[in-house]
Amino acid sequence: xxxxTLRSSDPLYVLGISAxxxxxAAAIVRNGRVVAxxxxxxxxxxxxxxxxxxxxxQYCLEEARIEPEALSAAVFxxxxxxxxxxxxxxxxxxxxxxxxxxxxxxxxxxSRKLFMERLIRKELHAQVPVLxxxxxxxxxxxxxxxSSFEEAAILTIDGVGEWATTALGVGEGARVRILKDIRFPHxxxxxxxxxxxxxGFKVNSGEYKLMGLAPYGKPIHADLIRQELIDIKEDGSFRxxxxxxxxxxxxxxxxxxxxxxxxxxxxxxxSRIGRREMDMAASIQQVTEEVVLKLxxxxxxxxxxxxxxxxxxxxxxxxxxxxxxxxxxxxRLWVQPAAGDAGGAIGAAxxxxxxxxxxxxxxxxxxxxxxxxxxxxxxxxxxEIKAFLESREYPFIEMSDEQRARFVAHxxxxxxIVGYMVGRMEFGPRALGARSILGDARHPGTQSVMNLxxxxxxxxxxxxxxxxxxxxxDYFNLDQDSPYMLLVAxxxxxRCLPMPTFRGDDLIPAVNAVRSDxxxxxxxxxxxxxxxxxxxxxxxxxxLLKEFETLTGSGxxxxxxxxxxxxxxxxxxxxxxxxxxxTQMDLLVMENCVLEKRNQPVFQDNAHWRQEYVLD
Amino acid sequence: xxxxxxxxxxxxTRFYRRHIIPLARLREMDWLERGIGDADDTYFLSRxxxxxxxxxxxxxxxxxxxxxxALEQAWAGTPLEGLGRxxxxxxxxxxxxxxxxxxxxxIYEMF
Numbered sequence: 001x002x003x004x005t006l007r008s009s010d011p012l013y014v015l016g017i018s019a020x021x022x023x024x025a026a027a028i029v030r031n032g033r034v035v036a037x038x039x040x041x042x043x044x045x046x047x048x049x050x051x052x053x054x055x056x057x058q059y060c061l062e063e064a065r066i067e068p069e070a071l072s073a074a075v076f077x078x079x080x081x082x083x084x085x086x087x088x089x090x091x092x093x094x095x096x097x098x099x100x101x102x103x104x105x106x107x108x109x110x111s112r113k114l115f116m117e118r119l120i121r122k123e124l125h126a127q128v129p130v131l132x133x134x135x136x137x138x139x140x141x142x143x144x145x146x147s148s149f150e151e152a153a154i155l156t157i158d159g160v161g162e163w164a165t166t167a168l169g170v171g172e173g174a175r176v177r178i179l180k181d182i183r184f185p186h187x188x189x190x191x192x193x194x195x196x197x198x199x200g201f202k203v204n205s206g207e208y209k210l211m212g213l214a215p216y217g218k219p220i221h222a223d224l225i226r227q228e229l230i231d232i233k234e235d236g237s238f239r240x241x242x243x244x245x246x247x248x249x250x251x252x253x254x255x256x257x258x259x260x261x262x263x264x265x266x267x268x269x270x271s272r273i274g275r276r277e278m279d280m281a282a283s284i285q286q287v288t289e290e291v292v293l294k295l296x297x298x299x300x301x302x303x304x305x306x307x308x309x310x311x312x313x314x315x316x317x318x319x320x321x322x323x324x325x326x327x328x329x330x331x332r333l334w335v336q337p338a339a340g341d342a343g344g345a346i347g348a349a350x351x352x353x354x355x356x357x358x359x360x361x362x363x364x365x366x367x368x369x370x371x372x373x374x375x376x377x378x379x380x381x382x383x384e385i386k387a388f389l390e391s392r393e394y395p396f397i398e399m400s401d402e403q404r405a406r407f408v409a410h411x412x413x414x415x416x417i418v419g420y421m422v423g424r425m426e427f428g429p430r431a432l433g434a435r436s437i438l439g440d441a442r443h444p445g446t447q448s449v450m451n452l453x454x455x456x457x458x459x460x461x462x463x464x465x466x467x468x469x470x471x472x473x474d475y476f477n478l479d480q481d482s483p484y485m486l487l488v489a490x491x492x493x494x495r496c497l498p499m500p501t502f503r504g505d506d507l508i509p510a511v512n513a514v515r516s517d518x519x520x521x522x523x524x525x526x527x528x529x530x531x532x533x534x535x536x537x538x539x540x541x542x543x544l545l546k547e548f549e550t551l552t553g554s555g556x557x558x559x560x561x562x563x564x565x566x567x568x569x570x571x572x573x574x575x576x577x578x579x580x581x582x583t584q585m586d587l588l589v590m591e592n593c594v595l596e597k598r599n600q601p602v603f604q605d606n607a608h609w610r611q612e613y614v615l616d
Numbered sequence: 617x618x619x620x621x622x623x624x625x626x627x628x629t630r631f632y633r634r635h636i637i638p639l640a641r642l643r644e645m646d647w648l649e650r651g652i653g654d655a656d657d658t659y660f661l662s663r664x665x666x667x668x669x670x671x672x673x674x675x676x677x678x679x680x681x682x683x684x685x686a687l688e689q690a691w692a693g694t695p696l697e698g699l700g701r702x703x704x705x706x707x708x709x710x711x712x713x714x715x716x717x718x719x720x721x722x723i724y725e726m727f
Binding site for chain 2: 020021022044046048049050051052075079080081082084085087088089090091092093094095096098099101102103104105106107108110111112114115116117118121130131132133134137159160168175176177178179180181182183184185186189190193197202203204205231233234235237238239247248251252253269351352355356357358614
């Protein structure tokens with residue numbers, strides 16, 4: 001299969017697929033531009049669903065308005081031969097101890113991954129050409145090709161993909177190169193995941209919680225980590241001391257030696273978080289930042305590029321990203337919003353478009369990336385939503401866009417919590433104003449209400465602000481676009497309030513302390529995970545923020561994902577209504593339909609509905 | 617992960633004992649060592665090929681013969697040579713396994 005088999009007038013449609021590890025997703029690219037992308041979990045309602053993404057693929061094809069036969073290729077984001085090589089060698093290394101890992105992994109390999117071409121054709125019901133893209137090329141392509149940079153250095157860091165765990169590369173025009181890498185078992189992502197698990201959070205999803213916990217602790221173990229667990233060179237390359245890790249020879253991340261190093265066994269999930277976990281979180285966060293900054297400095301040195309693109313799961317560490325930005329190592333930074341494996345679907349499709357089919361890269365638009373605000377998922381038309389509500393006799397009011405913006409702004413000003421579902425669903429882990437729960441950032445009680453009565457999640461977890469782009473510098477030490485909530489920045493000093501020193505290991509007083517004039521989005525270390533909103537990427541959301549600003553003078557609101565703990569972000573009107581009725585949200589907005597909780601009929605629900613979702 | 621029955625588990629266990637354990641006894645091998653760093657002051661490894669050429673995307677994995685070919689090509693001249701054919705033979709026991717919708721909470725899915 002090569003470019004010669006295509007007529008030059010045919011549009012080139014390439015389907016990217018990431019699946020069978022975690023966060024399965026599909027993306028479709030037309031002539032080098034992303035048309036649609038979605039994670040399978042949004043359709044199946046199983047968080048991080050790794051299964052082959054039949055629903056996401058179906059959606060992508062519908063959005064592109066093509067049948068599978070029109071695809072020039074379907075591209076898988078990981079090379080099964082290289083991955084199997086790593087796995088078999090790891091099992092041999094483990095010897096008898098590897099049997100448990102083998103029993104867990106082999107069925108998936110022998111039934112699906114080893115016959116990837118057959119699997120994809122079977123699921124698509126079409127004889128499409130199937131291509132394979134290497135894992136870190138998928139990540140690198142997902143960051144570079146959709147950035148607004150003509151050329152850039154590229155840094156990808158994740159748990160592991162095939163053999164590589166960290167890769168340094170460069171993108172120039174339509175060409176992506178990976179210059180060098182660090183290989184399994186030495187992995188910054190796996191190191192962070194090891195701490196995540198030891199601190200009682202789930203691997204593959206709890207890393208974000210560990211990052212949120214870090215500011216409550218002190219990095220008192222950072223030197224110990226450097227002395228015992230990871231040897232870091234000046235160029236950012238590193239090796240782990242495998243004496244403390246179990247993942248090469250068991251189904252555990254760490255071993256007893258690791259526990260001994262940190263004074264006892266791992267914290268049990270859902271048990272009380274103590275001082276040790278806070279300090280461990282702060283320590284590993286500091287070491288992670290050190291590695292990322294050193295890698296970036298080295299990458300700048302060897303490539304000479306002024307711009308940096310980031311991807312891989314570690315690129316979702318927005319605290320490290322914020323520090324990277326403030327260090328000024330690169331002039332400009334762009335992070336793929338779906339930096340984890342889901343984004344590999346976009347990268348694989350783009351990589352094949354340019355490196356296999358030889359299509360030139362569409363000229364990047366200055367200051368406008370190719371992710372369309374990450375709004376690449378399904379949209380439900382107002383008529384569809386009305387039909388859904390009317391068929392179930394759920395009372396609603398229909399409003400124009402302008403009325404809706406004013407109505408929601410007033411509701412937020414009254415302290416109401418609003419479920420907001422307008423436009424195409426986001427691709428990636430963050431809700432950016434299309435499937436969001438909104439609140440008033442100025443209200444001191446918003447954080448605890450949203451955590452405990454809406455999200456049903458741990459009270460220490462901070463919320464993020466959406467801020468008008470033009471007002472960003474009024475609130476935060478940040479004056480650049482951050483549309484994907486991937487940069488953490490300090491709240492401006494003049495907005496901060498002194499906070500008493502809290503002793504002991506009770507998080508609650510620290511969580512509830514009012515730290516600034518936007519307390520609901522000010523983390524314990526006076527930082528915030530900022531989303532800037534401009535009129536071009538999300539006009540309805542911008543309009544809402546403008547109305548709120550007109551009404552209150554504040555250009556900031558709280559934005560959190562529209563779901564409860566353990567649930568994937570809502571996709572459809574039915575998902576949104578169900579979540580609205582199961583929580584203490586006051587208002588639900590679905591396109592131009594607005595529903596008030598007090599007007600809704602009694603919701604017939606399973607009393608044990610929370611058990612539907614495995615806590616993350 | 618996928619759910620398996622007792623017969624499948626038996627086949628996997630036998631395979632592991634017959635093919636993996638003997639390799640593990642080759643003590644002179646460091647199976648995870650992928651080369652030392654490019655210099656004393658780095659752990660980076662250079663990549664033999666820095667780009668993906670058009671043909672690098674083409675790895676036929678459509679049937680048993682193609683899978684054997686791909687694996688044997690990768691493992692030619694290594695102690696893993698011959699394992700591809702055995703894996704494909706073993707795969708015949710696993711043509712109808714269900715996919716699990718959950719991801720392990722205690723270990724990064726790296727296998």
